[in-house]
Amino acid sequence: MKIDAVDLFYLSMPEVTDAADGSQDALLVRVAAGGHIGWGECEAAPLPSIAAFFCPKSHGVCRPISDSVLGHRLDGPDDIARISAMVGYNSMDLLQAPHMLSGIEMALWDLLGRRLSAPAWALLGYSASHGKRPYASLLFGDTPQETLERARAARRDGFGAVKFGWGPIGRGTVAADADQIMAAREGLGQDGDLMVDVGQIFGEDVEAAAARLPTLDAAGVLWLEEPFDAGALAAHAALAGRGARVRIAGGEAAHNYHMAQHLMDYGRIGFIQIDCGRIGGLGPAKRVADAAQARGITYVNHTFTSHLALSASLQPFAGLEADRICEYPAAPQQLALDITGDHIRPDAEGLIRAPEAPGLGLQVAASALRPYLVETEIRIGGQLIYRTPQL
Amino acid sequence: MKIDAVDLFYLSMPEVTDAADGSQDALLVRVAAGGHIGWGECEAAPLPSIAAFFCPKSHGVCRPISDSVLGHRLDGPDDIARISAMVGYNSMDLLQAPHMLSGIEMALWDLLGRRLSAPAWALLGYSASHGKRPYASLLFGDTPQETLERARAARRDGFGAVKFGWGPIGRGTVAADADQIMAAREGLGQDGDLMVDVGQIFGEDVEAAAARLPTLDAAGVLWLEEPFDAGALAAHAALAGRGARVRIAGGEAAHNYHMAQHLMDYGRIGFIQIDCGRIGGLGPAKRVADAAQARGITYVNHTFTSHLALSASLQPFAGLEADRICEYPAAPQQLALDITGDHIRPDAEGLIRAPEAPGLGLQVAASALRPYLVETEIRIGGQLIYRTPQL
Incomplete structure (x- = not known):
């Protein structure tokens, strides 16, 4: 052709x-x-x-x-x-x-x-598309109460994993952030996976980010996402070396394989998050997934938009059975939902997977x-x- | 205002x-x-x-x-x-x-x-604008003879330093590249500074680049520029560790401070080349110049276009007396020459410098x-x- x-x-x-x-x-x-x-x-x-x-x-x-x-x-x-x-x-x-x-x-x-x-996952070399546990990607509320209610609603909607991001976090005091993060944990319940995304708010300020680590550990947060400017690799590595249980996540801004590799090798992150709509598509994302496997780092998709983007972002790690958590756009705008006629929905066990149908497996x-x-x-x-x- | x-x-x-x-x-x-x-x-x-x-x-x-x-x-x-x-x-x-x-x-x-x-250099904190030795930035000819003639012409035009780039280098055999590089040296004479720019031609192939090192050393080449994809930091470091006298140069693609810092800290380059028209302007470029100083790495401007761009790119290291070599667009298109009414020309000693006039010091x-x-x-x-x- x-x-x-x-x-x-x-x-x-x-x-x-x-x-x-x-x-x-x-x-x-x-x-x-x-x-x-x-x-x-x-x-x-x-x-x-x-x-x-x-x-x-x-x-x-x-x-x-x-x-x-x-x-x-x-x-x-x-x-x-x-x-x-x-x-x-x-x-x-x-x-x-x-x-x-x-x-x-x-x-x-x-x-x-x-x-x-x-x-597509078969063309990428995988023999099966394994189930992933979707986490709802939500914005922090303006108040802890709002955050608590959003977490409860996500739980009611069947999500056992939730990531809260942006909003007021990092813009006020450490105590104010603690209230927000604890509210998220309370709303989600003790057994859910909770992640926190701060959208590069700390720039290169390791101490400001480190001041939040005790709360993140107290709330049992799985990962802290994008604490710093995506290029501040030394800051990432410094924070990862502070002895907290929470691991650092990042990678959504990677617009080529190497940027992701740098975060893994020099930034010492524990979760590498790739958006197939930015990194150059499925090919470079699969290369990152292979590199993450080799390093014992968990690969996660970054997806905030349509189910077409979701399917694409699931393909590069569809065959990695152990890399089980995945981002799921839980509350996108109607436009994003309307892009595909069909959607990727959780199965009876609450898992989603890259479609079995040809290509990306969805109808636009x-x-x-x-x-x-x-x-x-x-x-x-x-x-x-x-x-x-x-x- | x-x-x-x-x-x-x-x-x-x-x-x-x-x-x-x-x-x-x-x-x-x-x-x-x-x-x-x-x-x-x-x-x-x-x-x-x-x-x-x-x-x-x-x-x-x-x-x-x-x-x-x-x-x-x-x-x-x-x-x-x-x-x-x-x-x-x-x-x-x-x-x-x-x-x-x-x-x-x-x-x-x-x-x-x-x-x-x-x-601008005074606003950036420098107390003087020191003379720099301009090198002519030229493209390799299609044949060694053409390259030799271009090098001779540059010498006739008063350039004691020449960088050849792109063209056939890296696309054929090691021997063919050697002929080109030796022709450049012959045309320039033994006492001139000779640099070679291969425009990322080797991708991530360290061995392909390393095969050219003996010729580069034999021709007394000061730096080898952009042997690899700008993000292939490990490849840069590997080549820098091969024991050649020629040092690695790079950085023109840096579109923020951190990319330049990564090349210095992880890529082990010896010359950091910054284009103020890409990295975000003079501010981040000055930050790179400071970081290079602290690391004993030589800062060089990257400039291929107008004298407005040349003035801008000279400002961030105008006050660094020891960082003396600078890129000079020796054969730009007429458009680039016409952008400013006045131009930055070598003085009696063959040196150029960032203007003393306010701002960038040139009239558009x-x-x-x-x-x-x-x-x-x-x-x-x-x-x-x-x-x-x-x-």
Whole structure:
């Protein structure tokens, strides 16, 4: 097959707020090759990503992504790796490239799986898709009471694992954070897995993060996520060396394999969290999963948006039976739910798994998405280089 | 002062080729505050960068850069750091952000310097702007003969230091590369500083790079630049440990302080090369220069484009007397030369230095640039969000 077309769709809720909620808009990717269709989703700012695909060339290694994708061969997984390597080299100086590539790469696995009647995880080399325990990914409330109620509601909804993130944590006192974290534990109950995500709030301040460790241990928190700037590897390692039971988690910002590897090797994290919509898709994510296995580090997906993104992010560790916990977008915006007609739901044991169906295993509900389309048009030197295509 | 306006200008040569020549287009930034004007230049793909400034918000930490710049206070260097930190946090998930911010941050130093009648290097804390030995940055010829002639021409033009890069190196045999490198040495003469840049051609293949070390030492090459993928820190360290005299150089792709720090601490490089048009501007570059000093690593600018970019890239190490070698765009496209009305030229001793004049110390030749303007227009939901402004 040759890649005949790549169509990009910018979708959005009518209103986008300042909440750290990545499901408020989406960049959906449709790839056509050999009469087949594949879908992917970038976890990325839509307009700069569209620009990265269609922009005029700046020089030999700052080329638009389209140059390394359109018209190229796609017959097997090696072709996906080859295309990704071409983008990596030809678009080396185009910073936005990995975020844009991610949705395309995902769509290539979806398309190839449909063509070969195999789920993406099988094409990645796994023999089975194992059940994972989904954790609800929630935002801290403005008050401990609100957090407590959110934790209780998640428990009622069947979640035995919950991650709270962002909101007021790290912005006030250590005591105020303790109240929030203890409220989360109380709402969840003593037997649930509790994780805390502070969204890089401590910058590079090891002491500020370390001041929260006693509470995190007292509340039996499994991991503390993104305490620091993603590049502050020495700060991560320093915090990991403070003797707390809670382990450090990170990796969502990794936009290539090496960034994840650095967090593991130099940052001494215990959980590596990969978003397939940012790291360049399933291929580099699988490489991270292999590296994590070799190091005894737990691989976890990072997914805050649609079930298409969820399926994609489950594929790279679908076959790792011991890496059992997974992120589940428990309260996304309606847009994220509407992207697929079918959804990945917990089974009778409360576990979810990457679908058995070919490719990413879900149907994109194209016509249902039309109300979310953000009509976009880019002209360069009077020439139309992008206009929202027909969905 | 409040930042009143940021105007972005996409400039290009009439034809852009596949050469690894970043001077074929430019994204020029004009900032206005308190009746003053400052100019900067992103070393970045123009269209995705423009999109990063003007795009609609995706969520709380994926906001357009404009949110953290327009209307904000600018009275001193601390304000520049504060604005950069805001962009870093508010645009955390917008991958293109650091490339776009770089040109703005540069313009803020230019503007602030003009307002305070001080060169940017003085505002950065240096007491003098020391002379640097410029090296001509040239592309390898297609044949050793062509390379030899380019080296001779550079010598004739007064350059005592030359860096050859890209072209055929690493794509053929070790012997073919040796012919090229020896031709460069022959053309330059025995007493000149010779550097070799291979533009990440070896990926992560330490043995392929190591096979070139004997030639590099035989030709007395000062540094081998970017042998590997910029994130392949372990490969850099492995090559640095092979006992060759030639040292490893890298860092041009660093889009934040930490990436540069990782190359120094984990990659064991001997020269750290920073492009102020990519790393986020002068502030983070100065932080790298300080860190390099503390480690005994030589700081070098990376500059392939205009003299505005050259001035910006000289500022962060202007006051480091011992870090004496600097990159000089010896054969840029006419566009790059036309960006400023005045230029940084070698003095009688063949040295260049960051200007003594306020800000970045050069005049942007706005009207001369109009023929290079690439008229660009972006519409979202029928609304015009960007159109090339009046230059």
